[in-house]
Every structure is written in structure tokens, then in C-alpha cells.
Amino acid sequence: MQKLIVHGGTKLRGEIELQGSKNSALPILAAAYLCSGKCVLHNCPKLTDIYAASRILNSLGCKCTFSGNTAEIIPSESDYAFISDELMREMRSSIIFLGALLGRHKKCTVSYPGGCELGPRPIDMHLAAFRKMGVEISENFGKVVCNVRKKVHGTKISLAFPSVGATENIMLCAVLAEGETIINNAAREPEIQDLAEFLRRCGAKIKGDGESRIVIEGVEKLGGCEYSVMSDRIACATYLSAVAGAGGEAIIHKACLNCIEPFISLLDQTGCSIYTLDEGIYVRSGLRLKAIESCIRTMPHPGFPTDAQAVFMAALLKSDGTSVFEENIFDCRYRHTDAMKKMGADIKVIGKTAVVQGVDRLYGANVEATDLRGGAAMVIAGLMAEGTTEVSKICYIDRGYEEIEVYLRKLGADIRRE
Ligand code: EPU
Secondary structure, three states, rough: OOOOEEEEOOOEEEEOOOOOOOHHHHHHHHHHHEOOOOOOEEHHHHOHHHHHHHHHHOOOOOOOEEOOOOEEOOOOOOOEEEEHHHHHHHOOOHHHHHHHHHOOOEEEEEEEEOOOEOOOOOOOOHHHHHHOOEEEEEEOOOOEEEEEOOOOEEEEEEEEOOOOOHHHHHHHHHHHOOOOEEEEOOOOOOHHHHHHHHHHHHOOEEEEEEEEEEEEEOOOOOOOOOOOEEEEEEEHHHHHHHHHOOOOOEEEEEEOOOEEEHHHHHHOOOOOOEEOOOOEEEEEOOOOOOOOOOOEEOOOOOOEEEHHHHHHHHHHHEEEEEEEEEOOOOOOOHHHHHHHOOOOOOOEEOOOEEEEEEOOEEOOOEEEOOOOHHHHHHHHHHHHHOOOEEEEEEEHOOOOOOHHHHHHHOOEEEEEEO
16 A cells, blocks of 8 residues: 655745646546547546546447546447446546436436545435436436436526536536526536536537536537646645645646635735746745634635645644634545644534644654545645654545645655655
8 A cells, every 4th residue: 555755844845837627627528428529638637536537438438548648538339328336436426427428328327426535425416407307317226227218408407506516417418408408506616617618619508607507508419629628726725735834935837826716815814925927826935824814614616615625724734823614515524634633733623613723833643544635635734744744545645636746846845655
């Protein structure tokens, strides 16, 4: 089993170019299944979750190959519309393939993706929307069996919560459906816009992405296209948090400031200097960070992203004062706090609230990654600690960060994979 060995105490200094976005590339790979022409995706991050999506595409008869950060997807002509239990469980967001399957087939079966490290991950909103679009669904022994009499049809869907996955799934199902689909209370995350832009380049008719009302007019057919996936805003928040927590200065290239504005505005309140450059961000962190006075509430975009909660918490562990987090998206997203406490952090978790009292020192420890972002947060805490931190179970981190140790070494961190 691999682990990351971090020797803390070094200030970071350097420049990195961000990886492509995992949460954009995954639905775009699923969207490629809808296309009748070849798709070439640039800036695809080299991650275990991305390879899992490619295995799903190949199991459905497509030919998905990688050359560096470019994926090529040759469409499938097969009628095979079943995703095995094993493939569905490799990656929790595999459910995103259901919308794409429904866009092409009258019958399809996938397994229920089940719960995950962040707590239960229901798909009720996805299934309710598909039902409204004319899909008969039965759930038997962990399988979701779908039948469509004629063709999926457009309808008006109002989501109870702006779920990212449900919005993406409905979009995938709607682009080839008959008539118009309207999604009210749609998720507004930048990754939704990236998916919409990819689909438009393939011939889809979509308006309103990035706003809470998305309108999709179904088309007969989608071609293929060559597309470059947006850069990863959460990786950006992660490396900015690392510099903020460990001290130093860095330039993060290919960063989209608008995409992580809610994070940047809080980082600014810690006393870090932040400047925008052409397609990049410069950050400098000198003295002890200031704690955040207002409660840091995770919210759907354009609120503070839940995916940045753990890494920002790490940056604040040695801050001057008390910061309060409120996690509003997932039930179990404070599991990293036990490891942080083992390293000397002062954190109290009560329900969805975590109170972080800044400490003078953190100490290296052996810790286990509990989930993707929590694992990255432990690495950041390791950079801020005295002595050596060993982070094991880094398979979680590899799901979302392309060689995190290589990126951090470019910033001067003393970190290696063993
Ligand atoms: N939810 C339901 N029913 C549904 C769908 C969602 O109750 O049918 C609940 C979820 O249980 C959760 C909340 O709604 O409590 C938000 O879920 P959402 O559907 O918005 O999230 P997701 O699509 O499953 C994506 C990202 C997550 C990110 C969230 C929120 C991908 C592949 N995953 O998940 O990314 O945290 O949106 O922004 O895009 C990560 O990258 O570390 C990660 C977990």
C-alpha cells in the first residue's frame, strides 16, 4: 500500500499549472457515449476515477484510449446497455452514465452506486426526473432497471435541491430526448457549464447553464468534437490552501478566479496577498493567518464549495483565533478532523458544525486518508507540522489529484510517495 511521507516546516515557493477538472471530465466522458462521432478530450486529468469512467465506456462498446492528458473516444454501435456491479462500484459518480444510457437506449440496467465515504449518496432526484421524462424504473436487489416505451421526452423538472449529479444526468438524458426539457433550481457549478459547452460543440441545444433554469431542446443526433476540459477549481483551492497554511508564495497557472471566487474571498480575509494574473493566481502567505470571523458555510455554487472545506480547514489550523465551519452538503464530511487532532489541532465537531481554534504548533503523525479532500487536507497539515507525517490510504487522494506529491514538490515541499 502506498503512502505519502511529508516533512513539514518548509515554506512553499514556486509555480504550478493546474490539472484538468475531475468533476468536469467525468460527466463529459459520459456525454461522449451519446455522440455518434469521435470525441477528443484534452486536459483530461490522469486519475483513477477517470480511468474507471473509461472502463465503463469500453464495457459499453466504445473505444476509449489515453495519450497523456488526451482521451480519444470512438463511439459504440453496440446495443449493449448494462453496466456491471463491479464497474459501478469502482467510482461513486458512475450513476452519471445512466442519463447517457437513457439518451440512446430503450432498456438499460445499472447497479445502485450505494453509499460512500461522505455518507449516504441517494439518487432519488435523478430517478424522479427520469420517471418524469417517460422512463419506467424498477429497483431490484441493488439494480436500477429502466424501460422507455417510445423515447425519453422533455418535461419541466424542478429539483428540490440543486444537485450537481442530478442536473448533469438530466442534461445527458435530455439532449437527445423528444421536445424541450426545463430544469428549475438546477445546479450552477462551473462544471455544469463545461458539460453544456462540450455538448453544444457536439450539436446539442442548451441554454441557461450557469443559471438556475436550464432549457434543453432535444436534437436527433450528436456528432463528436475536440474539447479541452476546464481546469480543476478544487485542486486550485487545495494548492492555495497549502501555500496559505505552510507559508511562502506561489503562482498557480491556468486558474479560473471566477470559478472559485467564494473561496478566494475567504482566503483574502486570512491576510494572504492574492493577485490575479492572466489565467493564473499569485498568492503570498507571510505571518500567522487570521481566523475567519464569519461562519464558513458550505453551499451549492456560488457558495463556498464543500470540496474545499477540508483543505481550507487545514490552512486555518494554526491561525490566530477561532473559525467556525458549517457543512451543509454532506453528512459525513468531517472525518479528517480526527487525524488533524492527532497532529495537535484543536477542533470540536458538533453535528454539522466544526469549531477550529488555531494552535501554535502541529506535530507530524501517522494518519490515514478518510476520503479524497480529507486526505489532501492531511497532506497540507503535514506540510504545516513539525517533523514527519505519513499519510496512508492515499488511493483516496489519487482519485482526484494528479500526482499530488509532484505538484507540491514543484512548490518546494519535502514530500515523497513510498
Ligand atoms: N442528493 C440527494 N438525492 C439525489 C442527489 C443528491 O439527496 O438524488 C444529496 C446528496 O446526498 C448530497 C447533496 O444532495 O447530500 C449534494 O449532492 P450532489 O448531487 O450535488 O453531489 P454529487 O453530484 O454527488 C458532485 C461532486 C462532488 C461534490 C458535489 C457537491 C462529482 C463527480 N462529484 O457530487 O465532488 O462534492 O457535487 O458540489 O462531480 C469531490 O470531488 O470530492 C466530490 C465529492
